Amino acid sequence: AQEVVDGDKKLVDASTERIAFDGHSSKMLDCCDANLDGTPITDFSGIAPYKFGFGAEKKTYLYFDGTLGKALPMEYKGTDKILDLDVYKYEQVIEPTQYAELEVPGALVGAPELTAYKAPRFYSNTRTVWVEPVTGAVVRGQEDQKQYLAAPDGSEGLVLLAAQLGFTEANTANAVKTAKDGSSQLTLIQSTVPLVGLIGGLVLGGLGLWMVLGARREENE
Numbered sequence: 667a668q669e670v671v672d673g674d675k676k677l678v679d680a681s682t683e684r685i686a687f688d689g690h691s692s693k694m695l696d697c698c699d700a701n702l703d704g705t706p707i708t709d710f711s712g713i714a715p716y717k718f719g720f721g722a723e724k725k726t727y728l729y730f731d732g733t734l735g736k737a738l739p740m741e742y743k744g745t746d747k748i749l750d751l752d753v754y755k756y757e758q759v760i761e762p763t764q765y766a767e768l769e770v771p772g773a774l775v776g777a778p779e780l781t782a783y784k785a786p787r788f789y790s791n792t793r794t795v796w797v798e799p800v801t802g803a804v805v806r807g808q809e810d811q812k813q814y815l816a817a818p819d820g821s822e823g824l825v826l827l828a829a830q831l832g833f834t835e836a837n838t839a840n841a842v843k844t845a846k847d848g849s850s851q852l853t854l855i856q857s858t859v860p861l862v863g864l865i866g867g868l869v870l871g872g873l874g875l876w877m878v879l880g881a882r883r884e885e886n887e
Contacts, residue, residue, distance in 0.1 A: 683732050687714035692802060694730060694737075702735050712737025718802035722754055729758055733789050734765050740793070748796055748806055749842045758793040765789050768815060775815050775823030785815035785823060798845035805841040808832030 685707070686698040692713040694700070700707040712728035713719065729740035740758035747753065766787040772780025789812070796806040809831045817823035833841070 681732060685714050685716075685730070687716075688719075691719035692717055693719070702732055705735070707735060709736040717804055718797050718799075720800070720802050722797050722799040722802050724754065727756065729756075729793075731758070731760060731791070731793075733791070734760070734763060740795075743794075746796055749839065751798060751805065751842050751846060753796040753805060754799050756795050756797060758791070760789070760791040760793070762788045762790040762812075764816070770815060770824070772818075775817040776821075777818050777823075780818070783818065785817075787813065787815055787826070788822075789813050798842075798849060801845050801848040803841060803845040803848060805845050806833050806838045 681703055683702050684698065685700055686695040687693060688695060694707075694710040694712060694714050696710045700710075709730070712730040715730045715732060718727070724742045726739050726741045728737035730737045738758060738760060740756045743755045743757050745752060746755045764786045767784045768787050769782055769784050772778055772783040775783060775785050777783055791812070792810040794808050795804045797803065798805055811827060811829060811831060812825070813827040814822050815824040815826065
């Protein structure tokens with residue numbers, strides 16, 4: 667569930683989502699009653715909006731947007747450093763897009779002659795995330811989001827939401843710590859453990875060869 671509140675803690679917007687995704691690649695999966703506010707999700711082409719896959723790359727990803735219910739391009743914008751952690755920066759720009767209708771008095775959208783008007787609801791967003799590349803963890807995120815109702819002539823009628831949303835300093839600090847711990851563990855699994863396994867295999871192989879040769883020497887004697 668996601669909620670947006672104003673400075674007075676009043677609810678501005680709220681939504682719920684249920685998403686299944688591959689734990690390694692973060693690719694969304696068509697299963698488990700995936701939905702947005704009860705409406706089934708139909709686009710599973712992108713990665714989940716919670717984290718990137720292990721081993722994030724310097725490329726453009728399809729990143730799922732929960733408001734529009736579909737995946738849109740998110741571009742790699744370079745490397746950065748947050749609290750002494752090396753991260754990749756990605757940005758997704760969503761131009762104003764209609765995604766719903768809302769019936770309102772015409773006066774709210776500059777059309778007082780209309781008692782009731784089904785106003786197209788538009789949404790735009792510039793979403794930026796900073797990702798620890800080994801784990802794919804998002805350690806900082808921000809959105810410059812806007813929602814408005816269009817007037818009958820197509821112009822911007824009533825702004826419903828215009829806000830910059832993002833991680834707090836505490837959120838970022840906790841995410842960085844978790845990412846550092848996770849990165850160390852993955853590095854251990856991917857490099858140190860296989861290396862130890864290889865060395866152990868060579869030792870055991872050598873021991874086996876020595877035992878065979880020793881047995882043959884005993885037979886020859």
